[in-house]
Amino acid sequence: MSTTVAAHHDEHADHPTGMMRWLTTTNHKDIGTMYLTFSLIMFLVGGSMILGIRAELFQPGLQLMKPDFFNQLIGVHALIMIFAALMPAATGFANWMLPLQIGAPDMALPRLNNWGFWLLPPSAILLTLPFTLALFGIGDGALATGWTFYPPLSVQGGIGVDFAIFAVHLLGISSVLGSINIIVTLFNMRAPGMTLMKMPMFAWGWLITAFLLIATIPVLAGAVTMLLTDRHFGTHFFDAAGGGDPILFQHLFWFFGHPEVYILLLPVWGFIPQILQTFSRKPMYGYKAQVYSFWAIGALSVVVWAHHFFTAGLPVPALLYFMYSTMAISLPLAVLFFCWIKTMWRGSMSFETPMLFTVGWIILFGIGGLTGLVLADVAADAQYHNSYFVVAHFHYTLFAGGIMGIMAGVYYWLPKMTGHMYNEKLGKLHFWLTAISFNLTFIPQFFLGLAGMPRRIPDYALQFAEFNMISSIAAFVLGLSQLIFVYNIISTVRGGKKATDQVWEGAEGLEWTLPSPPPYHSFTEQPVVK
Amino acid sequence: MTIDIKDDALSMTERRNLANKKLGFKMVWIVIGSLVFAFALVPLYDVLCTITGLNGKTDTSASALKNNKVDSTRWVTVQFTSSVMPGLGWNFYPKQSSIKVRPGQVETVLFEAKNITSQVVAGQAIPSVTPARQRLT
Numbered sequence: 001m002s003t004t005v006a007a008h009h010d011e012h013a014d015h016p017t018g019m020m021r022w023l024t025t026t027n028h029k030d031i032g033t034m035y036l037t038f039s040l041i042m043f044l045v046g047g048s049m050i051l052g053i054r055a056e057l058f059q060p061g062l063q064l065m066k067p068d069f070f071n072q073l074i075g076v077h078a079l080i081m082i083f084a085a086l087m088p089a090a091t092g093f094a095n096w097m098l099p100l101q102i103g104a105p106d107m108a109l110p111r112l113n114n115w116g117f118w119l120l121p122p123s124a125i126l127l128t129l130p131f132t133l134a135l136f137g138i139g140d141g142a143l144a145t146g147w148t149f150y151p152p153l154s155v156q157g158g159i160g161v162d163f164a165i166f167a168v169h170l171l172g173i174s175s176v177l178g179s180i181n182i183i184v185t186l187f188n189m190r191a192p193g194m195t196l197m198k199m200p201m202f203a204w205g206w207l208i209t210a211f212l213l214i215a216t217i218p219v220l221a222g223a224v225t226m227l228l229t230d231r232h233f234g235t236h237f238f239d240a241a242g243g244g245d246p247i248l249f250q251h252l253f254w255f256f257g258h259p260e261v262y263i264l265l266l267p268v269w270g271f272i273p274q275i276l277q278t279f280s281r282k283p284m285y286g287y288k289a290q291v292y293s294f295w296a297i298g299a300l301s302v303v304v305w306a307h308h309f310f311t312a313g314l315p316v317p318a319l320l321y322f323m324y325s326t327m328a329i330s331l332p333l334a335v336l337f338f339c340w341i342k343t344m345w346r347g348s349m350s351f352e353t354p355m356l357f358t359v360g361w362i363i364l365f366g367i368g369g370l371t372g373l374v375l376a377d378v379a380a381d382a383q384y385h386n387s388y389f390v391v392a393h394f395h396y397t398l399f400a401g402g403i404m405g406i407m408a409g410v411y412y413w414l415p416k417m418t419g420h421m422y423n424e425k426l427g428k429l430h431f432w433l434t435a436i437s438f439n440l441t442f443i444p445q446f447f448l449g450l451a452g453m454p455r456r457i458p459d460y461a462l463q464f465a466e467f468n469m470i471s472s473i474a475a476f477v478l479g480l481s482q483l484i485f486v487y488n489i490i491s492t493v494r495g496g497k498k499a500t501d502q503v504w505e506g507a508e509g510l511e512w513t514l515p516s517p518p519p520y521h522s523f524t525e526q527p528v529v530k
Numbered sequence: 531m532t533i534d535i536k537d538d539a540l541s542m543t544e545r546r547n548l549a550n551k552k553l554g555f556k557m558v559w560i561v562i563g564s565l566v567f568a569f570a571l572v573p574l575y576d577v578l579c580t581i582t583g584l585n586g587k588t589d590t591s592a593s594a595l596k597n598n599k600v601d602s603t604r605w606v607t608v609q610f611t612s613s614v615m616p617g618l619g620w621n622f623y624p625k626q627s628s629i630k631v632r633p634g635q636v637e638t639v640l641f642e643a644k645n646i647t648s649q650v651v652a653g654q655a656i657p658s659v660t661p662a663r664q665r666l667t
Contacts, residue, residue, distance in 0.1 A: 108550040108553075179557075180558065184557070187553060188546060188549050188550050214557060217564075218564040218565035219564055222568025223568060226569075243656045315582070
């Protein structure tokens with residue numbers, strides 16, 4: 001028995017090289033790296049799609065593309081950014097950092113982990129292939145329904161809808177597998193002495209996220225499967241002419257869709273307090289309060305879904321219930337904001353790039369949250385629904401609150417992952433360009449929405465021209481400044497100033513006790529946490 | 531018998547791998563459960579709408595109304611209209627353009643549907659009432 005296992009260990013030590021290493025790897029660091037790389041590539045793909053949109057919206061009238069292609073770009077941009085950029089980035093960090101943070105040698109189910117990643121590239125191809133097929137005259141392009149697949153449009157749409165449905169199936173399986181792996185890892189693989197209430201906040205964020213994922217992704221899978229059978233097998237789940245109900249789809253979709261918002265954000269809410277305590281050089285404030293707030297938000301997130309379609313004709317008691325329960329989410333979130341600010345309070349702060357991103361994140365995500373409260377008001381929502389106000393709101397939560405938080409994490413842990421310090425000057429330049437151009441892109445969109453400009457329309461009335469022009473120019477600056485980020489990452493991977501084991505002066509946690517970069521197999525002897 | 535520390539460590543790893551698999555499969559049950567829940571929502575939603583009269587779903591037994599007091603002091607005029615989707619080879623129209631009824635009174639009205647194509651076409655009547663406050667319960 002002992003000999004076979006010893007041989008097994010040897011096999012791990014000299015893993016295959018080249019492409020086979022990445023195809024067959026079960027190492028959490030390799031898989032984490034693949035997730036993060038995939039996410040960065042898809043971030044650029046989804047970003048260039050939206051630059052096409054902003055170019056079209058630069059002036060009123062139709063200049064660059066047909067309305068149908070415009071609609072396709074919008075829907076695929078959203079699907080790519082949510083499922084192929086933001087979610088894999090969070091899963092990548094989970095793979096890289098969770099075992100290091102809880103003192104585990106690897107993830108609990110390494111083979112599952114490999115499979116979870118390798119489902120992603122095929123689904124990205126499924127999402128984007130219809131664009132290429134349309135060039136050769138096959139089909140009429142990608143799905144043009146927006147990322148929400150609302151029937152009856154999605155029942156009538158072309159083959160792009162089928163491609164997107166299968167892509168969502170694959171992406172769903174991938175994230176369910178990743179979540180199962182993370183739950184098992186966090187429950188079974190913690191180092192001796194690391195109780196649940198001693199886990200880092202990032203681990204807590206992911207634990208709630210993982211449970212939300214396995215509870216809601218199957219509902220989305222079910223909903224799009226019904227859509228598929230409606231399209232091809234003569235069922236009438238969502239077809240009113242056959243006794244179905246298109247509103248039912250909205251219920252099913254947003255039963256997944258609203259928790260999805262917190263699935264994207266909870267891992268980032270885990271980064272934030274850890275980065276804040278490092279650069280404030282004092283322990284985080286209110287650890288327990290933050291953990292309980294995570295629980296409260298996770299629980300509330302599955303009972304508020306109908307606020308996404310207040311205008312679809314819900315009865316008044318339902319409107320009131322969904323309005324109040326949605327607003328109730330701001331209470332635990334306010335607790336979190338308070339804890340984050342109190343963590344910085346009277347700390348000896350320094351503003352390296354991760355800290356800059358985190359402080360900027362708190363302000364911008366705060367704006368996203370407050371505008372969300374406005375939208376949660378049923379009476380106000382009748383005016384704002386489907387306007388650019390909504391677009392601006394969810395970009396404050398998902399670009400600022402999601403992607404900028406991920407960027408803070410990248411700058412924070414990149415020296416640990418690569419063993420090299422990134423270029424601090426370029427990092428700061430990246431932050432300031434991103435923060436300023438992001439605001440210049442989306443603040444005008446708040447005003448456009450208030451003035452009544454509807455979203456998802458390729459043309460607009462003349463009075464919206466100036467704000468759209470500002471927004472488009474700023475969007476291109478925002479897009480191009482991400483190239484600094486890419487350059488900085490690549491040059492840090494290839495070389496640079498050697499990073500110390502602790503990397504940051506105030507960094508605390510198990511991952512900072514390992515060398516930078518950590519060895520291929522870490523914590524073969526589990527550390528004991530006191 | 532001596533205690534082999536290495537052997538002990540191995541069985542620890544094996545035990546943990548087994549526990550991991552077990553917990554993993556438990557999680558799969560949650561996934562299956564929520565998939566079943568998604569499909570169960572379809573009939574549940576239908577039942578909920580019928581009970582509450584939401585979304586235009588109505589009780590189809592309008593003629594079985596109990597204690598429907600006829601208000602003989604008022605007249606209500608009900609008008610009928612119909613439309614056919616372009617391309618559907620049907621004539622479909624109400625046989626009376628309007629009727630006058632007392633509130634609470636049960637009346638029968640007739641619609642005529644005629645297939646003007648040479649093929650057999652099946653139709654299905656789906657009751658739906660909007661706005662929801664005007665539902666027939």
